[in-house]
Amino acid sequence: NAGVTQTPKFQVLKTGQSMTLQCAQDMNHNSMYWYRQDPGMGLRLIYYSASEGTTDKGEVPNGYNVSRLNKREFSLRLESAAPSQTSVYFCASSTGLAGLLNHNEQFFGPGTRLTVL
Amino acid sequence: LAKTTQPISMDSYEGQEVNITCSHNNIATNDYITWYQQFPSQGPRFIIQGYKTKVTNEVASLFIPADRKSSTLSLPRVSLSDTAVYYCLVGRGGSQGNLIFGKGTKLSVKP
Numbered sequence: 001n002a003g004v005t006q007t008p009k010f011q012v013l014k015t016g017q018s019m020t021l022q023c024a025q026d027m028n029h030n031s032m033y034w035y036r037q038d039p040g041m042g043l044r045l046i047y048y049s050a051s052e053g054t055t056d057k058g059e060v061p062n063g064y065n066v067s068r069l070n071k072r073e074f075s076l077r078l079e080s081a082a083p084s085q086t087s088v089y090f091c092a093s094s095t096g097l098a099g100l101l102n103h104n105e106q107f108f109g110p111g112t113r114l115t116v117l
Numbered sequence: 118l119a120k121t122t123q124p125i126s127m128d129s130y131e132g133q134e135v136n137i138t139c140s141h142n143n144i145a146t147n148d149y150i151t152w153y154q155q156f157p158s159q160g161p162r163f164i165i166q167g168y169k170t171k172v173t174n175e176v177a178s179l180f181i182p183a184d185r186k187s188s189t190l191s192l193p194r195v196s197l198s199d200t201a202v203y204y205c206l207v208g209r210g211g212s213q214g215n216l217i218f219g220k221g222t223k224l225s226v227k228p
Contacts, residue, residue, distance in 0.1 A: 004160075
């Protein structure tokens with residue numbers, strides 16, 4: 001199993017350009033997440049998808065859109081990139097199941113380093 | 118959402134036991150306490166989760182007092198490879214979107 005994969009690993013954009021970050025998981029997880037991490041900071045949730053067909057805003061959704069393409073894939077789109085969106089972006093997935101014996105542990109991808117000039 | 122407070126950084130030496138304490142005064146009845154570890158240039162990795170008392174796995178132990186307003190992650194006999202940032206999170210075990218990663222505790226293990 002590859003776990004959670006993200007593409008691309010690195011990207012440089014100019015202000016105003018658009019791009020889509022791709023994420024896929026092969027663990028048959030229901031829930032998927034997009035986070036950003038700025039230097040020296042913790043992770044901040046951008047959007048999440050509790051299950052296929054649903055998406056919800058997290059802590060910092062402005063400037064982003066997401067698509068839960070199917071159970072495996074969850075993409076993040078920057079329509080008009082801004083320097084403030086320079087960050088490392090992490091995708092994660094979890095079973096999304098509640099229960100005393102279920103940690104709902106989140107599995108993270110390797111991240112995408114995005115620089116907006 | 119329950120806010121957590123943990124030290125910004127800690128130093129230790131190889132072979133020592135490290136205890137990182139997290140404060141979460143506003144923890145709710147349904148909330149679990151979860152710890153993640155993050156190495157440089159990698160995504161976080163789940164370490165341990167608990168609700169009350171003590172939980173132990175092959176990596177760490179988690180101590181939670183009766184009032185649950187704090188918790189302590191214990192790493193036995195740390196090595197250089199344990200140098201990482203450790204995050205304490207509070208939220209429902211089955212929750213999807215309400216886990217908040219703070220700045221974490223940067224642990225530096227020295228030889």
